[in-house]
Amino acid sequence: MDYQPPPFFSRGPAPLVRLGFFVLLAVLLMVLDARFGYAEFIRKVVADLAYPLQRLALAPAGLLDGAGDFFTTQVALRKENEQLRAKDLMAASDLLTVEALRAENAQMRRLLDARERIPRPATLAEILYQGRDPFSRRVVIDKGSQQGLEPGQAVIDDVGVIGQVTRVYLLLSEVTLVTDKEQRTPVEVVRNGLRAVVYGGGDKGTLDLSYTAANADVQADDLLVTSGIDGTYPPGLPVAKVSKVERNAAYSFAKITCIPVAGTDQNRQVLVLSRETGLPPPPAEAEPRAAPSPKQKRARAGKS
Amino acid sequence: MAYFEQPERILLQVKVGYIALTIALALLFNLMPWNDLVGVPDMVALVLTFWCVYQPRRMGIGMAWLVGLVMDAGNGALLGQHAFAYAFLAFGAISLHRRILWFSLWRQAAHVLVLLLACQALMLAVRMIAGGAFPGPLYFLGSLVAAALWPIATFLLLLPQRRPGSVDENRPI
Numbered sequence: 001m002d003y004q005p006p007p008f009f010s011r012g013p014a015p016l017v018r019l020g021f022f023v024l025l026a027v028l029l030m031v032l033d034a035r036f037g038y039a040e041f042i043r044k045v046v047a048d049l050a051y052p053l054q055r056l057a058l059a060p061a062g063l064l065d066g067a068g069d070f071f072t073t074q075v076a077l078r079k080e081n082e083q084l085r086a087k088d089l090m091a092a093s094d095l096l097t098v099e100a101l102r103a104e105n106a107q108m109r110r111l112l113d114a115r116e117r118i119p120r121p122a123t124l125a126e127i128l129y130q131g132r133d134p135f136s137r138r139v140v141i142d143k144g145s146q147q148g149l150e151p152g153q154a155v156i157d158d159v160g161v162i163g164q165v166t167r168v169y170l171l172l173s174e175v176t177l178v179t180d181k182e183q184r185t186p187v188e189v190v191r192n193g194l195r196a197v198v199y200g201g202g203d204k205g206t207l208d209l210s211y212t213a214a215n216a217d218v219q220a221d222d223l224l225v226t227s228g229i230d231g232t233y234p235p236g237l238p239v240a241k242v243s244k245v246e247r248n249a250a251y252s253f254a255k256i257t258c259i260p261v262a263g264t265d266q267n268r269q270v271l272v273l274s275r276e277t278g279l280p281p282p283p284a285e286a287e288p289r290a291a292p293s294p295k296q297k298r299a300r301a302g303k304s
Numbered sequence: 305m306a307y308f309e310q311p312e313r314i315l316l317q318v319k320v321g322y323i324a325l326t327i328a329l330a331l332l333f334n335l336m337p338w339n340d341l342v343g344v345p346d347m348v349a350l351v352l353t354f355w356c357v358y359q360p361r362r363m364g365i366g367m368a369w370l371v372g373l374v375m376d377a378g379n380g381a382l383l384g385q386h387a388f389a390y391a392f393l394a395f396g397a398i399s400l401h402r403r404i405l406w407f408s409l410w411r412q413a414a415h416v417l418v419l420l421l422a423c424q425a426l427m428l429a430v431r432m433i434a435g436g437a438f439p440g441p442l443y444f445l446g447s448l449v450a451a452a453l454w455p456i457a458t459f460l461l462l463l464p465q466r467r468p469g470s471v472d473e474n475r476p477i
Contacts, residue, residue: 015395015398018366019392019395022369032383042377046373047378050331054378057332132335132380132381135381181437202438
């Protein structure tokens with residue numbers, strides 16, 4: 001005999017069953033996203049569907065910005081004009097020497113049979129907003145796969161490296177700042193050419209020069225620039241300045257804290273560099289190695 | 305004064321389109337560029353809790369999960385993080401819905417505060433496991449603000465249901 005309740009009382013599965021089902025689904029998605037990166041397709045589809053909503057949400061802020069621009073006083077504009085003129089004059093003298101130095105450099109490189117550094121094509125983008133995710137340091141820029149952006153491209157401002165494009169949607173992209181906890185940037189010390197990798201410091205807005213030997217020649221105020229050996233960042237872009245070096249005999253590594261050079265929190269206009277490097281492809285590996293652990297994979301993804 | 309001592313209003317039937325509209329507006333609020341401002345309430349969580357408490361048959365765990373997924377994609381968070389937390393939030397609100405409405409508005413807000421804090425704590429736990437950075441204790445301020453908005457949210461979200469469909473001189477409500 002069937003003792004089911006009459007259909008007008010039926011409310012579907014119990015809440016606990018539903019909760020279990022959806023929690024399992026969410027956990028599955030999180031694992032796929034965090035460990036394997038398979039969930040990018042779903043993310044792209046949902047994000048592209050939510051794009052009009054996002055654009056709409058940005059409208060009030062855009063209006064406020066526009067109003068602010070409109071009410072900029074003439075005094076402020078004139079002051080800025082004067083400042084820019086003075087800056088221009090100072091830069092002009094530098095520029096003249098730069099031209100000469102560039103020619104000289106090119107010739108010397110040819111003499112050394114070194115590869116000439118090819119200036120890369122770049123895309124100008126504007127930072128729309130800082131990611132609302134409080135656990136990571138990311139910004140969203142207004143160019144996407146429609147404009148030819150792809151994950152892994154370096155993003156710079158007028159002073160130095162800001163970060164790297166990590167996710168590309170149709171008309172937006174997400175840039176992970178160098179200060180993000182999961183972001184690594186290969187650098188070298190300008191003073192002596194010592195190569196290292198800086199790790200993002202997370203919420204503090206600083207960078208850590210981790211895994212550098214305790215006796216390594218790094219001092220406070222050393223400038224760190226991209227080394228360029230990764231093929232992602234062009235060499236020589238300023239990344240950070242060493243602010244504090246702590247050497248403790250108990251540890252084999254020094255604790256070195258750096259402050260990012262670029263305005264990772266201030267600028268609106270940024271430049272996205274293309275990935276064409278002109279370098280020969282890396283040689284094929286002699287024998288297949290064991291599959292890298294997810295941790296290594298992530299570290300490499302941050303670098304490449 | 306407790307809720308049951310007040311004269312109770314008979315509400316009109318809610319329209320599904322209105323529920324969808326309020327959730328869309330809450331999403332819009334959440335996707336605004338708040339940058340580093342602390343204490344921005346999670347409106348989506350608040351609105352979801354509200355509908356789970358008032359309309360547990362219209363709003364369910366599955367719907368909360370789906371809205372959470374949109375939040376994840378829009379925010380660039382770990383995919384499934386909000387979906388996970390919102391599913392728990394909806395479950396908590398639905399299991400408490402018979403109880404919550406017996407209290408006065410501010411005591412209801414206290415219940416909601418606990419739910420929202422649990423929701424944020426879940427997200428925090430998930431992100432810490434996935435290797436995120438701790439955003440500082442001010443992260444939880446958003447829930448406090450959201451719970452303080454509960455009376456206003458109740459007033460605003462019930463407004464269309466309080467309006468009679470046709471005005472009648474002899475009807476008191």
